Structures are given as C-alpha cells and as structure tokens.
Amino acid sequence: MSVDTHKTYFYELKGKHIVIWKLVDTASTDTIGSYRVRLPDSQYKDQLIYPDEAITNGLRFEYTSLNKIFIKEDPESVSTSLLTEDTSPNEDSHVNVNRMRALAIIDYLKATLNEAKGDLQMKEYYMREFYKKLGDSESNMRSISINFPSSPFSVK
Amino acid sequence: MTIQEIMERTGLKDFTLTKAYIKDAIHLIQSTTEDSISKSYSNIVVASDGDDNLYELPTDLISLKSVSVKDTQDSKYKKIRRLTTSPTVAEDSSPST
Numbered sequence: 438m439s440v441d442t443h444k445t446y447f448y449e450l451k452g453k454h455i456v457i458w459k460l461v462d463t464a465s466t467d468t469i470g471s472y473r474v475r476l477p478d479s480q481y482k483d484q485l486i487y488p489d490e491a492i493t494n495g496l497r498f499e500y501t502s503l504n505k506i507f508i509k510e511d512p513e514s515v516s517t518s519l520l521t522e523d524t525s526p527n528e529d530s531h532v533n534v535n536r537m538r539a540l541a542i543i544d545y546l547k548a549t550l551n552e553a554k555g556d557l558q559m560k561e562y563y564m565r566e567f568y569k570k571l572g573d574s575e576s577n578m579r580s581i582s583i584n585f586p587s588s589p590f591s592v593k
Numbered sequence: 594m595t596i597q598e599i600m601e602r603t604g605l606k607d608f609t610l611t612k613a614y615i616k617d618a619i620h621l622i623q624s625t626t627e628d629s630i631s632k633s634y635s636n637i638v639v640a641s642d643g644d645d646n647l648y649e650l651p652t653d654l655i656s657l658k659s660v661s662v663k664d665t666q667d668s669k670y671k672k673i674r675r676l677t678t679s680p681t682v683a684e685d686s687s688p689s690t
Contacts, residue, residue, distance in 0.1 A: 442662035443671035449679055454647045455660060457637065458676065485680050487640030495637035497661040497670045501623040502631045502653040506616060507596070528597040528608060532615055534628060539594035545618035546603045546611070567618075568625075575626055 439490055447485065457496070458485040508533045537577065541570035623655045630658060637662070 439445070448455045462483045466473050507526035510519070512533050523530040532539055548563035596611060605611045622628050633651040640646050650657070661670035 438665050439662065440664060440666045441671075442664045443673055446662040446673040447676045448660050448673055449676040451647065453650050455650060457646045457648060457662075458680065487646045488637050489639060490637070491639050492637040492663050492665060494634040495663045495665075496635045496648055497663070498633045498635075498651055498654070499658040499661070500631055500633070500651060500654045501627055501629070501656045501658065502651070503616060503619060503623065503655070504629050504631050504653075506619055507612075526596065526612065528595065528600065530596055532594055532596065532599065532619075534594075534619065534622070536594060538622060538628065539599070541622070542615055542618040543599055543602050545621065546599065546605065546614050549614055549617070550603065550605070571622060571626055 439492055439495070446488075457488055459488050460484070461486055505533050507531070535574065537570055537574040541567050541574065544570060620655060627656075627658070 445460045447458045447460065449458070450456075460483060466475050468474075505520060505522040507523040507530040508520045509523045509530065510521065511531050512520060513536060520533065532542065534542065544563045544567040548560045548567060551557075551559040551563060596608070596615070599615065600606070600608070600611050603611075605614075619628070631651070631653070635648055637648075638645060659672045660675075661672045663669070664671050
C-alpha cells in the first residue's frame with residue numbers, strides 16, 4: 438500500500454520521459470535467537486529505489502495542451518463543460534478562449550503577418566500588445582489592483 | 594470569437610493559414626499561462642528491468658504543471674517533488690536488489 442506518496446515518491450525529467458523514484462528508509466530484519474538483525478540484502482537508511490508496488494492509474498500528469506481549440510458553441514455564452522469540439526472547423530467555428538485572449542490572438546496574427554513582410558518594428562509592437570492582453574486576461578482572474586496616490590504637485 | 598471575425602480583423606484571407614496561426618498563438622498562450630488544464634493517468638508498475646521506472650510524458654503536453662502519485666490508503670493523488678539532482682546510478686540492470 439502506498440502511503441504519503443507526496444513524501445516518498447520523486448521524479449526527474451529525462452527528455453520525453455519522467456523517471457520515478459521511491460524513497461525508503463526501512464530495513465528488512467529477522468530475529469535470530471533473541472537478536473534482531475538486519476538482512477544483508479535489504480535497503481537501509483534513506484535510499485531511492487525503483488517503484489516496488491504496482492498502482493493502477495497511479496501516476497497523474499497535469500499539463501497544458503492544445504485541447505478543444507475550435508468549438509461549435511460560443512465559449513462566452515455556453516458553460517465550459519457543455520462545449521463540443523469542432524473536428525472539422527469552418528469560418529463559423531469559435532476559438533475556445535475568452536474575448537481578451539481572442540484579442541491577444543489577433544495581435545499575434547498581426548505580429549506574424551508583419552514579420553512575414555519584414556517589418557520587425559511592427560512585429561515587436563504587436564507581440565508586446567499580445568503579451569499585454571495576456572497579462573490583462575490573467576489579472577482579470579486574480580483581481581489584484583495597485584493604486585498609487587497622485588501627488589498634489591503633479592505638474593512639475 | 595469566430596474564426597471569420599479573426600480573419601476580418603487581421604485581413605487574412607487564407608482559412609488554412611489562419612487556423613495554423615491560431616494554433617500557434619494558443620500554443621504560445623498555453624506555454625506562458627494556463628488557459629485549460631488536461632489530465633492524464635498511467636499505471637505504475639513494479640520495476641523488474643533497468644528502464645521500468647521510465648514513464649512517457651503525455652504526447653500532447655505543452656507545459657507540465659504537476660506530477661502526482663496515488664496514495665492508495667486514502668485514494669488521493671498527491672503531488673510529488675522533482676529531484677534537483679539525479680541519483681548517481683545511471684542505469685540499474687537489477688533493480689530488485
């Protein structure tokens with residue numbers, strides 16, 4: 438039985454894989470006569486070992502992906518759980534992002550078009566707008582605002 | 594917002610190209626922020642070979658947010674930590690000992 442997995446399991450990244458390690462700090466013992474002895478082949482002290490227990494669906498990844506990019510319904514009026522993916526999108530398909538992010542996508546497209554024309558200054562301008570709108574969209578979720586008092590002697 | 598509206602606002606006329614650019618933009622959004630989170634599960638097996646503790650990352654992964662292992666005592670997935678340094682063993686041909 439796997440217990441306290443957040444303390445006993447670790448991972449490391451290796452290219453397209455992750456490597457799972459289990460931390461053990463126990464030793465197998467046996468009693469010989471009245472003496473309890475540690476078996477020579479057993480693990481002892483803190484050691485990282487390969488997983489020694491099979492767990493069905495035991496590993497869970499949480500990640501971002503290109504999930505339902507194009508949908509049939511308007512994401513601003515239909516609940517997220519009811520959205521259906523449009524596998525063969527047409528011009529009437531919706532992009533599965535909120536309006537602020539859709540505006541950011543427009544800036545990204547304009548940046549790409551300007552880059553193709555060789556206008557790097559405009560490309561940089563639109564990429565800045567892209568990230569600005571992404572930032573706005575993020576801060577809309579978190580509702581953090583910072584206000585600074587204006588100086589009474591603002592005209593200098 | 595519909596693809597048509599995006600095409601009108603950008604002046605793009607090629608639908609296939611617009612779709613590709615939108616995918617690129619969403620890829621970039623998903624790399625830097627979190628628009629939608631996916632979950633994927635795989636079985637943990639008892640290691641009997643040198644590479645049995647290797648697990649494939651999801652094929653559609655853009656940015657990894659967390660890795661969890663199921664605690665079978667209370668049936669909860671608990672986030673595990675990433676090792677900052679690799680163990681000294683590069684390959685173990687006999688993991689059971």
